[in-house]
Amino acid sequence: MMLVWIILILLISGAVAWLLSQWNKLLSKVICLLGLIIQLGLIIALWIQSDSISSDQKWIGMYSHSWIPSFGIHIKLAVDGLGLIMILLNTFLGIGALVISWREVNKKVGFFLFNLMLLLAGITGVFLAMDLFLFYFSWELMLIPMFFLISIWGNEKRKYAAIKFFLFTQEGGMLMFLSIMGLYFHHGQHTGVYTFDYQELLGTVLEPNIGIWLMLGFVMAFIVKMATVPFHSWLLDAYTQAPISGSIILAGSLLNAGAYGLIRFVLPLFPQAAHQFAPVAMTLGVVSILYGAKLAFAQTDIKRLIGYISISHVGFILIGIFAFTEIALQGVVMEIVAHAICICGLFILAHSLQNRLHTRDLEKMGGLWEVAPKMGVMGLIFVMASLGLPGLGNFVGEILILLGTFSENKVFAIIAASGLIFSVVYSLRLMQKIFYGKKFRDSKIIDLTRREQVIMIPMAVIIIGLGIYPMAILNISKNSVEKIIQNVSSENELKSIGNSKQRPRSQHFSTSTAEEETSWEEVVLKSD
Numbered sequence: 001m002m003l004v005w006i007i008l009i010l011l012i013s014g015a016v017a018w019l020l021s022q023w024n025k026l027l028s029k030v031i032c033l034l035g036l037i038i039q040l041g042l043i044i045a046l047w048i049q050s051d052s053i054s055s056d057q058k059w060i061g062m063y064s065h066s067w068i069p070s071f072g073i074h075i076k077l078a079v080d081g082l083g084l085i086m087i088l089l090n091t092f093l094g095i096g097a098l099v100i101s102w103r104e105v106n107k108k109v110g111f112f113l114f115n116l117m118l119l120l121a122g123i124t125g126v127f128l129a130m131d132l133f134l135f136y137f138s139w140e141l142m143l144i145p146m147f148f149l150i151s152i153w154g155n156e157k158r159k160y161a162a163i164k165f166f167l168f169t170q171e172g173g174m175l176m177f178l179s180i181m182g183l184y185f186h187h188g189q190h191t192g193v194y195t196f197d198y199q200e201l202l203g204t205v206l207e208p209n210i211g212i213w214l215m216l217g218f219v220m221a222f223i224v225k226m227a228t229v230p231f232h233s234w235l236l237d238a239y240t241q242a243p244i245s246g247s248i249i250l251a252g253s254l255l256n257a258g259a260y261g262l263i264r265f266v267l268p269l270f271p272q273a274a275h276q277f278a279p280v281a282m283t284l285g286v287v288s289i290l291y292g293a294k295l296a297f298a299q300t301d302i303k304r305l306i307g308y309i310s311i312s313h314v315g316f317i318l319i320g321i322f323a324f325t326e327i328a329l330q331g332v333v334m335e336i337v338a339h340a341i342c343i344c345g346l347f348i349l350a351h352s353l354q355n356r357l358h359t360r361d362l363e364k365m366g367g368l369w370e371v372a373p374k375m376g377v378m379g380l381i382f383v384m385a386s387l388g389l390p391g392l393g394n395f396v397g398e399i400l401i402l403l404g405t406f407s408e409n410k411v412f413a414i415i416a417a418s419g420l421i422f423s424v425v426y427s428l429r430l431m432q433k434i435f436y437g438k439k440f441r442d443s444k445i446i447d448l449t450r451r452e453q454v455i456m457i458p459m460a461v462i463i464i465g466l467g468i469y470p471m472a473i474l475n476i477s478k479n480s481v482e483k484i485i486q487n488v489s490s491e492n493e494l495k496s497i498g499n500s501k502q503r504p505r506s507q508h509f510s511t512s513t514a515e516e517e518t519s520w521e522e523v524v525l526k527s528d
Helices: 002-020 025-050 081-100 109-128 132-153 158-191 208-225 233-241 244-269 271-298 302-321 326-357 373-386 393-406 410-435 450-468 471-496 514-527
Strands: 061-068 073-079
Touching: 002 025, 002 061, 002 073, 002 109, 025 081, 025 109, 073 081, 073 109, 073 132, 081 109, 081 244, 081 326, 081 450, 081 471, 109 132, 109 244, 132 158, 132 244, 158 208, 158 233, 208 244, 208 271, 233 244, 233 302, 244 271, 244 302, 244 326, 244 471, 271 302, 271 410, 271 471, 302 326, 302 393, 302 410, 326 373, 326 393, 326 450, 326 471, 373 393, 373 410, 373 450, 393 410, 393 450, 450 471
Parallel strands: none
Antiparallel strands: 061 073
C-alpha cells in the first residue's frame, strides 16, 4: 500500500488545503508542505528498501487491485530503480515549487494549492502506473491542473499560453490513447485476453506495419511533451507565462514524463518499430540540440533563453534513448536528473531577477555580481552545469550519451557533440549579461533571501554531488536499464527471426556482460 499512499497523500493534502484556505491560508500551505515531506519520507524508505532487492527482481514494490475487470482494467502500480528516481525528483521539485511560491500567490490560494498537489499526484501516477489505461488516466490528469496554473496565476499572456499548451498536449495524448486501444484489441484478438496490463502486453506479437503505427501514437505524445523540435513552440510560451511553480514543474517533471514514456513504453512494447524509427528520432534530437543552442544565443528574454537551453538538452536525451545501448541509457537517466535540477535553478534565478528588476530583458541587466554576490554564485553554478562543465552532473550525463551513441552511430554523435561548443557560447552570454559588464541601473537590489537560499543551495549541492559521485544515480537505475535493454534486444531478435528457435547475438544492442558493465563504470569513474 506504500505506493498507493504516495499518491493519496498528495490528493488528500491538496483537498484539505483547499477546504481550509478560506479560514487560514498559512495552515493550508503548511499542510501541503507536510504532505510533500511525508511523501518524500516514503520514497526514501523505498530507496533504502531497494538495497535489499536482488538483481533478478524487477520491481522494488508493487500493488495491484481490480478496477474494471470486465474490460481488463486494474489499478496496478509498481516501482523499480528508474521509477524511484523519477518520483523522488518530482517530490523534491514539488517542495521547491511550493516554497518558492509561498508568498507569490495571493489570490485563490486554496485552489492554487489543490492544483499544484493534483498535478504532482498525476505525475507520480505516470511514473508508477503499470496498467496502460491507468497510465493514460494519469497522463491526462497532468493536463488539467497545469492549464489552471498557467491561465489563472500566469503572466500577461497567460490565457494564450495555457490554451496553446492544452491543444498541443491534448492532441498528442489522444494519439496515444488510439494506440493504446489498438494494442489492447490486437492483443485480445490474438490471445483471447483483453487487458491493459503492461506486463501482459510486453509479449504482444505485432506485424511490422501495425507496430510502427501503434508506436507512432505513443511517440507523438511523448516527444510533444518533451518539446522536441518541431513540436516545441508551446513550451516557450508556457515557460514565459507560467508562474514560477508552473515553470519548475514543467521543466523538471512534465518534460521528464515524456522521456520516461519513451524508455518505459516505446522501447519495450515496440522493439522492432523503435529500431526502425531510431534514425528519425536521432535526427530530431540533433536538430533540437543545434536549433535550441542557436535560438538561445539570440534571446533577450531570460525565460525564453532558458526555454531554448531546455530544448537543446532534451535533444541529448532523445538521442541517448534511441541509441539502444546501456551506457547511453544510463547517461539519459543522469541527464534527466541533472537537466531538471539545472533548468529549475535557472528559472528560480530568473524569477528572483524579475521580482527585483521588474523585467526579463537581459539588455536591462548587468553588473549585478557586485550588489548580489550570493545570486551570482548560484547563477554561476547552474550556468556552468548547463554548458556541461566537468565535475557537474550534466557533464556525466552528456558524455555517457555521446559515448553510447558513438558506438552505434558516429555521425549523430559527432554532430551532437558540437552542441556542447554552442552551449558554452549561450551559457557564458547569459552569465555576462546578468552579472558582469556595465551596470544598467545604479540602484541596489536585495540579494538572495533565506527562502530562496533554502531552495537553491540544495539544488546546487545536488548538481555538484552528481558530478562528483554519479554512481548514486547510476547504481539505482542500473538493473532497470539492463532489463530494458535486454528486453528490447531479445524481443527484436525473436520477432526478426520469425519461427527460428535459435536466438543470435544482437549486433545492434548492447548486452550486460560483466566485462561491459566494467567498461561503462570505468568511464564514469574516469570522468570523475
